[in-house]
Amino acid sequence: MFRSRPHVAAMAPLLFSIMLASPGMSGAQTTSLQFTNTDLEPIKLLNGTTVGIDGNGNLSAQCVLDGTVCEGLSNAVAGPVPAVSLTRTGTGNINTGSTLTLNWTVQPAADICVASSSPAVPGWNNTVVSAAGGSANLSMSTNGTFALSLKCYNEFGVSNLANVSVTVVGLPDVNQIPACTDQALVSTGRVQPTGFTGHLVQWSQFFYGQQFPHGPSHLSPNGAFTLKSLAPSTNGPMMNARYLTIPFQPSANSSYSVSWLGVQPVFVQNVVSYLSPRVAQNVFVSISPCAGDLRAPSQFGDASLKLCRAQLNSGSLKFGTTGAVGQCALSPGQQYFLNVAFVDTTVSGALSTTTTTCVASAGNRCEANFNGN
Numbered sequence: 001m002f003r004s005r006p007h008v009a010a011m012a013p014l015l016f017s018i019m020l021a022s023p024g025m026s027g028a029q030t031t032s033l034q035f036t037n038t039d040l041e042p043i044k045l046l047n048g049t050t051v052g053i054d055g056n057g058n059l060s061a062q063c064v065l066d067g068t069v070c071e072g073l074s075n076a077v078a079g080p081v082p083a084v085s086l087t088r089t090g091t092g093n094i095n096t097g098s099t100l101t102l103n104w105t106v107q108p109a110a111d112i113c114v115a116s117s118s119p120a121v122p123g124w125n126n127t128v129v130s131a132a133g134g135s136a137n138l139s140m141s142t143n144g145t146f147a148l149s150l151k152c153y154n155e156f157g158v159s160n161l162a163n164v165s166v167t168v169v170g171l172p173d174v175n176q177i178p179a180c181t182d183q184a185l186v187s188t189g190r191v192q193p194t195g196f197t198g199h200l201v202q203w204s205q206f207f208y209g210q211q212f213p214h215g216p217s218h219l220s221p222n223g224a225f226t227l228k229s230l231a232p233s234t235n236g237p238m239m240n241a242r243y244l245t246i247p248f249q250p251s252a253n254s255s256y257s258v259s260w261l262g263v264q265p266v267f268v269q270n271v272v273s274y275l276s277p278r279v280a281q282n283v284f285v286s287i288s289p290c291a292g293d294l295r296a297p298s299q300f301g302d303a304s305l306k307l308c309r310a311q312l313n314s315g316s317l318k319f320g321t322t323g324a325v326g327q328c329a330l331s332p333g334q335q336y337f338l339n340v341a342f343v344d345t346t347v348s349g350a351l352s353t354t355t356t357t358c359v360a361s362a363g364n365r366c367e368a369n370f371n372g373n
Contacts (some may be wrong), residue, residue, distance in 0.1 A: 049103035079156035082110040082131075086150045089211075092249075093167045098204055100140050100166055101213060102148065105133040110152035110159065113259040115149045124148055128316045139166045192292035195353040196241045199227060200291070203246050206338075207372055208272055212248045213256045215372030219266055221344060223367035229272075238364035241353035243341035245291040252332035255320035256373065260285065262314060263367045278362035282344045287311050289326050291337045296345030304329060311345050342366055 041283050089101040102124070106113060110131040117125040131152060140146070145167045152159040172266030192198055203212040224243060228236030248257065263277040282283050286293050286309035297306040308328035310317050319328035330336055342356045349355070 008021065013096040022367075023055075025097075035064055042193060044359075049267055074165070079154075080108050081157040082106050082108060082113075082152040082154055084110075084113070084150055084152050084159045084162040086148070086164050088164045088166060095170050098140055098168070098202065099209070100138045101135060102138065102164065103135045104129070104150055104162065106131060106152050108154070110154045113150060113152040115147055115148070115150050119144060121148060140166070143168050153339055154358055191288070191290040191295060192243075193294055193351040196243060196292065196294075196351070198243050198292045201226060201244050201246050202336075203372075205229070206244065206246050206370070208268075210372065213254075213372055215251075215258075215370065216268075216271070218268050218272070219261075219264060219271070219369035221266055221367040222260075222279065222340065222370045223263075224278065225367045227275055228313060236365055238356070239342045239358060239366060240356045240364050243292055243294060243339055246338040246340075247291070247335055248338065249332045249335055250319070250321050250332055252321055253325060254332075255318065255322050255327065255350065257316050257318045258285065258338060258372050259316035260312075260314065260368045260370045263369050266369070271273035275368070276301060278366040279359045280313075280342050280357050280358060280362070280368050282311065282313050282342075282357040282368040283368045284339075284341045284343050284345050285312075285315075285317055286339045287317055287330070287336055288339060289334065291339065293337070293339050294341050294343065294351060296350070333369060340370075 007346075026046060084104060084106055086102060086104045088103075094100060104113075113129050113131045115124045115127045115129050115136075119142075120126075121138055121140070124136065127149070129136065145165060147163060147165050150162045204210060206220065206222055206226060207215045207220075209215050222244065224236035224239050227242075260283055263279055266272055266274045267279055284294060287296075293309075295309070297309050297311065300306050307326065308317070308319065317328060318326060319330055320325075321330050321332045323329060342358055343350045344357050345351070356364045356366065358364050
């Protein structure tokens with residue numbers, strides 16, 4: 001079945017020619033049809049048709065006019081064209097490096113579906129996708145606002161143009177987040193101990209490709225290995241005077257948890273290869289509107305605020321917007337940070353720039369296994 005190439009519809013219309021000739025007949029019996037509208041109904045060409053394209057992009061099909069090779073040149077038969085629905089996961093902005101999932105349905109059946117986007121998104125723009133409906137996971141590596149579209153075709157014509165849009169924004173430099181000084185944790189900002197360096201990490205980077213609030217089916221080794229994964233040419237920095245901070249926004253009436261335990265080897269092909277565990281004896285974890293909030297539970301007289309931080313070798317933090325007992329209480333839609341540091345805030349001098357909770361053999365480079373739910 002011949003169609004003009006629908007995926008170039010955003011360009012200036014191309015000129016297509018169909019040359020119909022019967023062997024043995026004079027040139028007067030040859031028919032030439034020209035098309036400048038790329039969304040015309042398709043013309044059927046049976047097996048045996050010779051199709052060519054010249055250097056100017058003009059397409060030609062040469063057929064035998066005895067009813068055995070060419071068909072569909074009579075008046076078009078009316079019928080239902082496909083109806084296409086295209087949706088995306090989530091409704092808000094996403095961060096650079098995040099995965100955007102698209103889902104589409106096609107009814108009635110289509111012969112071909114072609115995706116497009118502006119600006120171009122690799123894996124979607126000018127791509128033929130399933131004409132029966134399906135889904136696609138797209139890595140959004142560039143900032144900007146993207147319009148993603150899908151159009152499908154069957155023998156009766158072309159579908160509606162289904163569209164979604166997404167805005168991709170970069171994560172701020174952690175050192176550009178203003179200091180957070182409100183002890184009640186009502187302002188957004190940064191509480192960074194003197195001499196410490198913050199590393200702003202996306203949820204999908206911390207949890208190996210999973211989007212908030214999920215973690216992978218395997219355990220995620222996080223710590224120096226996380227930073228090495230983001231800069232493979234390095235050995236991963238020592239974790240003294242460092243913390244990881246992961247931004248997220250909770251939804252209304254939702255409950256979440258993050259858990260961690262002593263590090264174990266992990267191997268998942270094409271995802272993570274962590275075979276030589278570097279043990280941390282203790283891990284500090286907090287949920288806060290402040291990036292780098294390493295304040296110990298003991299600094300807060302309010303019991304509810306103590307629920308938003310933990311100092312454990314293995315444990316979990318429950319947080320959410322339901323107001324459930326035992327849960328770190330958050331406000332829906334506000335930005336918060338999951339802070340992780342290899343320090344022990346229960347001892348004096350815990351936030352020294354020279355000490356960590358890594359075992360001696362780890363040489364201040366250590367990890368703990370994390371998961372999200």
